[in-house]
Structure formats: structure tokens, C-alpha cells
Amino acid sequence: MVLIETESLEKRYDNQVTALADLTVAIEPGIVGLVGVNGAGKSTLIKLALGLLAPTNGRIRVLGLDPIADAQAVRARVGYMPEHDCLPPDQIAAEFVTHLARVSGLPAATARERASETLRHVGLYEERYRRIGGYSTGMKQRVKLAQALVHDPELLLLDEPTNGLDPEGRRAMLDLVHRIGTEFGISVVVCSHLLGEIERICTSLVAIDAGRLLRSATLSAMTQHSDLLMVETDEDPAGLAELLGRAGLEVRENKRALLVRMGEDPDATYDLIRDAIADLDLSLHRLERHRHQVADLFRDLPTSEASHA
């Protein structure tokens, strides 16, 4: 089943600001990255999917339902982690998540049990009996994730889950999202303005810009072609390319670097490159597996966003 399906979806605020314009996209189950610069319309799309906003024009369906007409049914099956801060500082995390589980419709005893379980799954153990006001940003993000997960939704909508986290915290949060999508078996739509950050955990990507669909693609096809090596030398890339080409390798020039397909026998390819560079007496600056295929997919994005890795 398609998770989220939109047809010529349009949303204008106060008839002036256009947040989404003519967006048609079908988001399939899996871990879906929703990328775009700030203001591209990511949060608006999420709020439309939750039925918190009504579309100005067009149609949106979530899990096959209309989020406005069947709001109760949609929201019972969806978990939402907002971008902004949304936690009351003077409540205890375990009690707070239990309360929200009950508001989501879980009976009292189950709510308490699942709140503890969920907080443990997101990495909060004894800390869950402390007041949220004393938490670090990373712990608050985990509580926000736990409240979205506590009622076992079929679809999780995460709006910038790595906001405000340090690099280590970002990595941990993305690992958690990846686990939710794979081990827990819950479909996730995760918003981010950093493509390089979420591409490694997603099964597909949807890029929107200025309220329009830029590109939508699955990553499974991409990973099969990820056996490219990037070779960067101080000078004479053309000479090196020629030499490697004669050795039977598939070589493409990319700015000042070379992209070399590793082929059947990666070790032999590495050896060939090493020997060729030694023969030409060049100095090697960089030799690594190429990581920019996904960004290439979204080449139309502003470069600072798309090429961020």
C-alpha cells in the first residue's frame, strides 16, 4: 500500500504564502527521506498528512485514507514527531509518555508498560523518572521520538529529528530511525534539509523545492552502482585516465578527479591504479569509494545542500 499519495496538492497560507504548489507524489513504504531546503514545504506536507492543515487544492491520502475526513483513523495509525520543542519541562518523562499513550487510545496499564518499553528502545533508562526540564537536547529528542512511537503506529512522521544535536547525537538518532524502519518494521518518513545525512539510512528519497516535487527515487537501484572509486591526483588526470583505460578499466573524468569502476575484482583495480600512478610519477591526493551518487540524483538542489556529506 502507498503510505502517502498526493495529487496536485496545493497549500497557501492566508491566500498569500504558497507553501506547496501542485505537488504530486506517491511515497512507498520503507524509510523515506523527505529532503529540501528550509521553507521548501516539508513541514507543511507533514501537517497536511496529519490533517492538522486542510489543503487549499488537490488531494492527499494517507494509508489510503483522507486525513481530514477520516482524521481519527489516520491519527490513530500515525506517529508524529514535530520539529520544534514540544515537551512540558515540569513533568516526568515516563508519566508524560504514558499520558500521551492514553490520549492515543491505549488502556492505562498497557500505556504505562509501552511507555517504559518505548523509552528504553530510544535509549532512556533510569533517566525516564526525571523531569524533562533537566534533560539535554539529545534526551529531549529521544522523548519526542518515544511519544511518537508509543502507540505502535504504522507510519512515523519525523520532522527534522536531528535538529539541534551534535554530530554524535545526530548519528545516534539516525541509527535509531534506521532501527525503527528495519527491526521494528514501521514505515518512516523523515524530513531533513541535509541530504548527505539521511541518504545513508533511507530506502527512498523525495526531494521537494519551493513546494514542488524535484525528484523521487528509490535507493536500492543506486547502491548497485556504488562501486566507483574516486581518484584525485595533483596533475595530469587525462594521462592517468588514458593509462587506466588502456588497462581495461571503465574511467570517467569528473572535474579534476577520476571515477573508476571497480568491476569484478576490486583488489586488482586498486593495484592497477596504484601502479599507473607510480608509473606516471604522480602524487595521489585521494583514493576512496565514491559517495556522491545520491547527490547527483538531486543535482538540481542548491549545491551547498545537495553535496553536503
Added chain:
Amino acid sequence: MPENGNGATGVIHDIGYQRYEGVRLGRGYSARSLFTQSVRGAYGLGRSAWAKVLPIGLLAAASVAALILVVVNTQLPVEVIDYVGMASTFTYAATVFVAVVAPELVSVDLRTNLLSLYLSRPMTRTDYALTKLAALATATFVMLGGPMLILFVGMAFSTDNGIAGVFSEFGGLLQGLLAAAIHAAVLASLALPFASLTGRRVFATGMIIGVTLLTAPISGVLQALGEGAGRQLAGLIDPVSLLNGVDRWLFDGGIFDVGPYGPVYGLGALVIIAVGTSCTLWRYRKVKS
């Protein structure tokens, strides 16, 4: 990225995620859960110690006053203050109570954006608004009615007329609780729309106190200087006098002379409840989430 498949994971604490296949209760249950949580929160239960100070303090002070009343009423030949009289006397205390508690119930949700977490669940904006209103009214009712129970227990044990005396006290208690319910409904519908306007508790409390404190002197001056009908209708201006007028009309209790205009006071109370509820609903239809 953790490896998946083949069990080759670096995570050792995980006991596995359990799917939930059980029953999911509907909107009514959501609202009841929010109601319970809000009434508890009104008295600072499950919150920090500071959140308990004022509401519990007011309830405790009113209860101590009720104990003193038991002593005074049993020692003196006539009852000084009856149950309805308690509702009238404690109206100012109840006003302070709603001024402190209403922001705790709704302003905090606005300020911390908690509202968006409620609205993304099976709960409508109307459910939220009405639940919060009911929770505030209930908390206020407890604050007014609790001391009446203490008075009742004290008076019932010290009555000279046996079981008849207890029944007579019980009749008085029921009247008092009805008065308390009216007070609670009016004060809650007055306070909640103001509190729902702002995420800053100080402003919310200020607005609610302001409405009562600024209107009370005007009404007081008119009552002191006015003649006849003008004097008897002056109480409509401020909520506390209006409630005392309702007590006078319905139960012939309280301290305020309304003359023949009792029904006008009753109507005034109904208008406040209706307008306050509509304003709250309207506000939550508009609020961003």
C-alpha cells in the same frame, strides 16, 4: 549504521520491539485521559513542588477556615455562615484559584507547543477545549466543595437533633454543592478564554485577576452610591458580586441584596458560561498547531 539481518547487530540491550495488537480506544477515552491528567495537574500532582504551592495552599486554607467555622457554628447560638454562605465567601479565593490554575492548564500547552502533540492524536480541537474547560470547572468545584464536606462532617457530628439534624445539614450541603458548581462553571468559563490567548502564564493570570479586580471597585462604588434598582443591579458588573447575587436568588443565602432582580443575575451567569465556552471553542478552532 547497525548491521541488520543475520543477527550481527552491535546493540546488546535490545530485547526486541513488540507490536501492539490490542484494542485502541476512541475519542471519548482520549478526552477522559486528558481530563484526569488536567484535574491532577491543576493541583500540581505529577508536577514540581512549586506547582503545588498555590492550589493546594488555597484548598488547605479554605479547609482550615471550614474547621474554624465548625467550631464557631457549634459554639454560638446561631450559624454564622452556612454552606451557600461558604460558596459566597470563598468566591474571591476561587477567583485567585482559577487565575493561577487556568494558565497551568492551557497556557503551558501553548507555550511548550504540547498542543500539537494532542492535536496529532485522535482528539479534535473541540474535544481539547471542552475537556480543559471541564477540568478547570471540576478543579474549582473541588476547591469550593471540599471545605463544605469538612463543615458537613463537623456539623453532623455535633448536631443536637440526632438523625434529623444530620439530614437538615445534608440538605444544606447539597445546596452548597450546587452553589459551588455554579461558581465553578462561571469562573472557569470566565478564566479559560483569557488563559487560552497567551502562552505566558504571568499575562494570563494578570488578565484574569484584572477582570475581577478592576470591575469589583466599580461595582462596589455603584452599590454604595446607587439607589434602588441601580444599586441592586450594580453587582452584574463584576463576576464575584454576580455570583453572590445568584446565591441570593437561588438559595436566599449569601450577603448581597438583589431585590427583585434575582433572575437577571441567573441570566447573567448563564450568559458568562455560554459566551466563555463559545470564545474558548472559537479560540481553539483558530489556534495554530
